[in-house]
Amino acid sequence: MLELANISVSYGFISALKDVSLNVDEGEIVALIGSNGAGKSTLINTCAGLVRPGGGEIRLRDRALLKTPSYKRAELGIAVVPENRRLFGEMSVRDNLCLGAFSRSSMGRMPDLKQDIEMVFALFPRLAERQSQRAMTMSGGEQQMLAIGRALMSRPQIILMDEPSIGLAPKIVARIFEVIRQLREQGKTILLAEQNAAASLRIADRAYVLELGRITMQGKASELWEQDKIRKLYLGENKT
């Protein structure tokens, strides 16, 4: 479904991604794990068209995306759950959800949003209670739910999630990962960038490990989970 080939990105003289290739197939969760500064966000933003790569190729269902502007990629079915949520804090929960469906609407014709909003509320009942509240007044966990809901509103082909667990209490993190697993069961395709290797490898089908802008390991999530190196790097487990 989504394919990156030999993508390189640099910010000025600093190289953020070097020759990165990965692919996400339809209906799978692919985890992208790495520590702070490994290049996870850069990779997500490159897929979303917010960062321009210096070289390489991005394809969505065999359609070349490299020169496609960000707003167009949204129309083609790429939705982002950005790092730190990036909600429209002054606007209501409902407005944020409606904005999520923006790419589906055209001038003068609103798509039927009601059904989609109901779907999001079924997934996150808490958001239904808060639908008229300003987004910024909600807790971190509720905001993360809204960010995911906003992405779902576009009926995306693929959802790119950038650290959905960041800054949240363990109980909320567990709830968020549970929802991501549910979304896969509904047939959604997800690329999940996470520092939380343990939780993401548990729900992912496959995973890539990103270190200093390079992919250093890849494979089935369950197999990577068995590797000592991962456990040492991301879980702090030492050989006993």
Add this chain to the structure above:
Amino acid sequence: MTTIALPARNEIRNNAATVLAFAAGMIALPFVFGNGYYLNTLVFVAILALPALGLSLLSGLSGQLAISHGAFFALGAYGSSILAVRLGIDPAISTILAQFIVAAIAAAIGAVVLRLRSHYLAIATLSFAIIVELLIEEWSSVTGGMQGMIGIPPYEIAGMSLTSDKAVYLVYWPITILMLWFALNLSVSRVGRALRAIREGEPIVDSLGIRAANYKIGVYVVSSVFAGLGGSLYAHFVGFVTPATGSLMFAIDIIMVLALGGFDRLWGALVGVALITLLNEYALGFADYKRIFLGVALIAVMLVFPRGLLPGIIDLVGSGLRKGGADARRA
């Protein structure tokens, strides 16, 4: 299942009801109170409300500030006047042509400036306003220079010239109310929601499918045409234009009017304009101290009421009443 109220449709219905009631009231006014000088003052309220509503759309909805609304008011006034006087075009048609000129210039400025971040718009439009003022003063063969232009024809409807205050009132107010209605609906539409999202300054709006740069240019063009239309209506009402018409100071007055009425309220823009125009006309000596009054109001807004003076006072009184009510219940 929780009920989901989709905002836009309800709000558009509510707007229509309020605007219709307001329109009915304004149109009934001359028939109830008869003719009088007050109609002349209210015509100016209808005219000046247009640039204020335009700026309110730009600053309130999408969070940008432009200092070019005086310049576009002048371009609307001079554009339509030059076409009507020098080329003999019918004033109604020259007014429409002038708005195309205004829109084209605004689009050109927007295309260059609005790709950058927001405060560049204020600086660029300030320079544009100065250029327009100089152009009007110096290009005297076309604009009449410092003397301005006289003998600008009034509009004609079905062979009747709009010369009496009442006739102009009955044509201008429906135009202003239509523009208000358009602005109100725009602000609750899908486009309005996108503009409010852009206003929050998150760089990710594009990844939701919103082409932010184009929306910013679009709202700047619409906002400028509001000012341009106000200028044209002004010129064909008073019959003359001078470089003072839509000067830089005029643009700053409009910003102050919004500070008074509230930056993010379209009705507030109308109330602000009405208040200033009426005080100007009927409060003895107010005109001399207008800028001091507006200046103090602006400082109060910046320090105490960031959403605008009138909304701030309304909130203050409202919370005072609620508090008073609670005290009364306790007693």
